[in-house]
Amino acid sequence: MLPYHPSVNHQATKLAAGEYLHQWYKYYSLLRSLPQLLCLAFLSLIYPLLLLRSSGTSGNLPWHRCPANQYYTDYLKIILKKNSPRNSVSTDRLSLWSRIERLMRSYIYVPMKGFRIPTKLVVSLTVAIVSIYQFALLLVVYAVPTLEKMRAGVQEQISYVLEGFGVNLSESRSEVLNIVKYYIWVVEVCYVSAVGVSCTFTLSMLMRSMVLHRENLQALRRGDTQKVFNQKRHIRPSHSAIVYWMSFTSYQAAFICLGLLIQQVVFFICFLLFAFLIVVPVLQGHKLLVFRVLENMWPFWLTLILVVLIQYLLARFLFLQKDGKHLDITNRRSLYIFTYLLFTFNVLIGVIAGVWRVVFTALYNIVHFCRLDLSLINRGAEFLDPGYRCYSSFLEVEAGQSHPVMKAFCFLILQSQCSGRSCSDNGKSVEEGIQLVPHHQNAKTTRSKRALARWCLMYTLLNNPSLVNCRRSATDVITNGELKGSSKLSTDSFVKSELCEKA
Secondary structure, eight states: OOOOOHHHHHHHHHHHHHHHHHHHHHHHHHHHTHHHHHHHHHHHHHHHHHHHHHHHHTTTSOGGGSGGGTHHHHHHHHHHSOOOOOOOOOGGGSOHHHHHHHHHHTTSOOOOTTOOOOHHHHHHHHHHHHHHHHHHHHHHHHHHHHHHHHHHHOOTTHHHHHHHTTOOOOSSHHHHHHHHHHHHHHHHHHHHHHHHHHHHHHHHHHHHHHHHHHHHHHHHHHTOOHHHHSSOOOOOOOHHHHHHHHHHHHHHHHHHHHHHHHHHHHHHHHHHHHIIIIIHHHHHTOOOHHHHHHHHHHHHHHHHHHHHHHHHHHIIIIIEEEETTEEEEOOHHHHHHHHHHTHHHHHHHHHHHHHHHHHHHHHHHHHTTTOSSSOSSOGGGGGGOHHHHHHHHHHHHHHHHOOHHHHHHHHHHHHHHHHTSOHHHHHHHHHHOOOSSOOOOSSOOOHHHHHHHHHHHHHHHHHOGGGGGGSHHHHHHHHHTHHHHOTTOOHHHHHHHHHHHHO
């Protein structure tokens, strides 16, 4: 048998660890540049297509008649279209599979006709996905090679270290070495699984946020500010809203990276507990620690289960009786007696429920930490959440400054101007700047056309109350101080009073 040389073994371990690190870092340099390569490939494909499309249509169509700007008119057609009656199905009658399918659809963003995602939101989504990829890759590269280096560097002397702490895994040193390497491999698997689960949850939360972005933006365009701000208010840009609009993409990337890190740590601890308390003892044939705890505490848990079961049976057969179509409380004296007798047991059940509430709330907030559209604070105090304040201010700027109805109105004005002018006059007005207010023409509008225009104005303002603040009459009222002095003047009354004056 050859003598054991620690120096030779240590050098071999260092060489093996160096090969591991070199291999990982070589792949990391390639994977790190993968988003840049994909973006470059996308731009190299989309730019020639846009160039061919612009060269084929630039001589025939002006900029505002480009097909890319037609979604304004599509949105207007959807608003003016009469809604077809739908048969409302109660959610109580839905089957379990239908509820699961509806839940899965709520996490999938499906494009809607007449709606376009704001450019700022698309940029934020792209930055968020790249941040998830880069941060997850960084977590894997800086931890997995270290664990592999530890597993490759474990020697037989580890048995003496474990015996010094009172841990005796086996009598054989080689078997102890294999067990320690196996445990380190389990830790590595738990770490990689935690990173994968964290990325999956973060991406699903990001997709859910995209669905709610569209719903909240449409609600603000309809004038329903209570869904986002929890109060009725006018949508106007402010200094803080502009600052939060500028910081939205940065906030989104920072919250996603921080949330991914917190999720990874929590899931890693949960996977370690599950692996070493349940999976490893089952595979090795040992008795589970959970079963040992249940053997020692089974009378306590059995008593609590029986108390809960007795309360449900009493409520089902003794305290509730059906009187016609409704359930009424009966035997109130017995109800009060059992409430007093089971008070102590319900205190213990309440302690367990309180612990479960803390754990569930912590897990829920950790999973939803990366979402800016969801405040982790109570509904009445969401203004204390800086992430939700940034999100609401971002929506306020987007809904107030890029309303599709206003863009469709400008589109129709430009289209009517260009149809009444010659090509030479059109080119001259594009260079000098197109005036949205047309010149006074000699042709007189008839009374029917004027009434039709006022009706369209009323219908548009009633469906889009946020546009009332953009009208000249509304700005005059705000400037004169009439709207500030009377807070009871609502948007609908202002629209009706304005239309009555014009009629």
